[in-house]
Every structure is written in C-alpha cells, then in structure tokens.
Amino acid sequence: MSGTLYLIPVPLGPGQPADALHPNILATIRPLTHFVVEQAKSARAFLKAAGTDHPLQELVLEELNEHTRAVDIERLLAPLRAGHDVGLLSEAGCPAVADPGANLVALAQHEGIRVVPLVGPSSLLLALMASGLNGQHFAFHGYLPAKEAERRKALSDLESESRKRLQTQLFIETPYRNRALFEAILQTCQPSTRLCVATDLTLPGESVRTRRIAEWKKQTPPDFERRPTVFLLLA
Incomplete structure (x- = not known):
C-alpha cells in the first residue's frame, strides 16, 4: 500500500510552531521521516522547532520549488509508492495554495495516493476574514505584472470583474514592491x-485596514515596507 501525503502548514513568520499549530498537527509531524520542502535549510529549522522523533540528519528532505523541473517532480512520489508517509511543507502558510507543492498533490491524486490537509494559518483566508469584503464570492490572482502599464491594466480588469460579479479580488506582491503596487x-x-491591506498576519505587527480608495488617498500609507502583505479589493 502507498503512504499518505500530509500537507503540513507552517507559521507565517518567526515564532514557535506550537504558538500557531494545534498539538495534533505537531503529533502528526513527529514520526515522519520523509519530507518534500521548498528549502531544506528553513525546513530543518521548522522541524527542529516543531519536534521530531528522529535525528535531523536522518530525515530525508527533497526540495520542490520554482526551480524544480516538471520531469523531476514524479520521482518525489517514490517514498509514497514504497509505503512511506510524506510531509509536504511550504515556506510559510498552507502548502499547495499559491505554492509549487500543488504539482506534487496533483500527481498524488492522479495515482490515488491519500492526501491529508492539516489545519493551519493561511494568509489569504485570514485576510479575507478580517477585511469585511465579500467572503461568499472571491478569487485569488497571485502576483500581478511588475511592469507599470501591464499592472495598471490588470488592476483595471480586476476592478471591472469585481464590479460585474460582486467578487472580492485577492493578490500579493514581493514585499519590496508593496508600495509601488499600492500607489498603482x-x-x-x-x-x-x-x-484592504493586510500585513504581517498572525505576527506582532499585524495590521488589517479596509478603506475606500478616496479615503486611502487622504491617509498616511500603511507601514508595509518589506513585510508580507495581502491586497484585497471590492468594487
């Protein structure tokens, strides 16, 4: 029989895993010996803090990130096919959501391998919950274009779609470009x-503010320089 692929959430910032994850999640992580991760170094730090029943040097960590070739993803299923349970880790938040781990989950589903999502922090859902915008109808668009003209067109299209469908639009940006996106x-x-601008969710500097564009123009811009931020708009 094949093993189970566990989708393991990771805290959204510095701090102890026990502060963000339920004890049952930590208990699921500890016996695992095989993991698929975005970066081995940060994953080891997380697993050390979360606790493991095995020495860190005995854990098998395979990387899956934006540099992984599609032809190399299938081999990551080998431990599952051999009967080992495997933990899939994102760098932060829930794996397979705006995350390259989705490709591994798709292959596991195709082969009939059991996939178990574990409860944990998702910046997208937390931002939507706190925004006061439409939580019944929403869409996430990832990163918008970096070039100014293309970015403005994308924003105009999203606003039109939001108005037409009464749909909340969610998107993110590389933290050092937050201000450029906000101004656009x-x-x-x-x-x-x-x-809505939602910054540092679950962290000590957390801020979630929703205003109309006309009101934002009269206020001091949010303090979101180089801080993870989710943007949400509703026309």
Missing part, C-alpha cells in the same frame, strides 16, 4: 472601490 491601485481604481 490608488491611481487606477475608482474612488468608491474598497481596498
């Missing part, structure tokens, strides 16, 4: 459109 939103979107 203010310059592109209509004054009545609501924008």
Whole structure:
C-alpha cells in the first residue's frame, strides 16, 4: 500500500510552531521521516522547532520549488509508492495554495495516493476574514505584472470583474514592491472601490485596514515596507 501525503502548514513568520499549530498537527509531524520542502535549510529549522522523533540528519528532505523541473517532480512520489508517509511543507502558510507543492498533490491524486490537509494559518483566508469584503464570492490572482502599464491594466480588469460579479479580488506582491503596487491601485481604481491591506498576519505587527480608495488617498500609507502583505479589493 502507498503512504499518505500530509500537507503540513507552517507559521507565517518567526515564532514557535506550537504558538500557531494545534498539538495534533505537531503529533502528526513527529514520526515522519520523509519530507518534500521548498528549502531544506528553513525546513530543518521548522522541524527542529516543531519536534521530531528522529535525528535531523536522518530525515530525508527533497526540495520542490520554482526551480524544480516538471520531469523531476514524479520521482518525489517514490517514498509514497514504497509505503512511506510524506510531509509536504511550504515556506510559510498552507502548502499547495499559491505554492509549487500543488504539482506534487496533483500527481498524488492522479495515482490515488491519500492526501491529508492539516489545519493551519493561511494568509489569504485570514485576510479575507478580517477585511469585511465579500467572503461568499472571491478569487485569488497571485502576483500581478511588475511592469507599470501591464499592472495598471490588470488592476483595471480586476476592478471591472469585481464590479460585474460582486467578487472580492485577492493578490500579493514581493514585499519590496508593496508600495509601488499600492500607489498603482490608488491611481487606477475608482474612488468608491474598497481596498484592504493586510500585513504581517498572525505576527506582532499585524495590521488589517479596509478603506475606500478616496479615503486611502487622504491617509498616511500603511507601514508595509518589506513585510508580507495581502491586497484585497471590492468594487
């Protein structure tokens, strides 16, 4: 029989795993010996803090990230096929959501391997919960284009779609470009459109603010320089 692929959530920032994860999740992690991770170094640090029944040097960690070739992903199923349970880790938050681990999950599902998602922090859902925007109808778009003209067109299209469908639009940016994206939103979107900026979710500096574009233009910009941020808008 094949093993089980456990989708293991990781805290969204510094801190002890026990502060963000239920004890049952930590108990599931400890006996595992095989993991698929984005970066081995940070994964080892997480597993050391979370606790493991095995010496760290005996754990088998295979990397799956944006540099992994599609032809190399299938071999990551080998431990599962051999009957070993495997833990899939993201760098932060829930694996397989805006995360390259989704490719491994797709292959596991195709082969009929059991996939078990474990409960943990998701910046996207936490931001949506706290935004006050439409939580019944929403869409996540990942990263918007970095070039200014393309980014403004993408924002205009998202705003139009939001107005047409009453749909909350969620997107993110590389933290050092947060301000450029924020300014593009203010310059592109209509004054009545609501924008939520959710920064450092679950961390000591957490901030979630929702304002209309017209109101944002009158206020001091959020303090989100180089800090993980989710943007949400509803026209």
